[in-house]
Amino acid sequence: MGAYLRATPALLDVVAVLRDTWPGETWGLAVCEASGRPTGTVYPLLERLERHGLLSSRWEADDVARRGPRRRLYRLTGTGTAWAGSKLNGRRQG
Known part of the structure; x- marks a missing residue:
């Protein structure tokens, strides 16, 4: 992760x-709904986290048995999980 x-x-x-x-x-x-943040805030953050190697994403398979467009699925990387833990622990303390 190069930048702060x-x-x-x-x-x-x-x-x-x-x-x-x-x-x-x-x-x-789902991230928007769970966090209570609007899409205009969440999607740029997801992109930034991915660019810094803290998040990975992939497109949902075409053969999903639900209606609607494919979803982009997000997951924290191992580095992202450690980073999240340190930031969220600091949040609780301060």
Whole structure:
């Protein structure tokens, strides 16, 4: 991770949702709903986390047995999980 990521309240809310689903995957709109943050906040944060190697994503398979467009699924990486733990522990203390 080359650049510093500022741990804003919105970022910490998103990371908490992702950590709570780890090692599973979740999609962006579910992160929005669980964090209480709007899509215009969540999706740029997801992209930033992925760019820094803290998050990985993949497109849902085409043959999913549900209606609607494919979802992009997100998951914290091992590094992201450790980073999330340190940031969220600091959040509880301060």
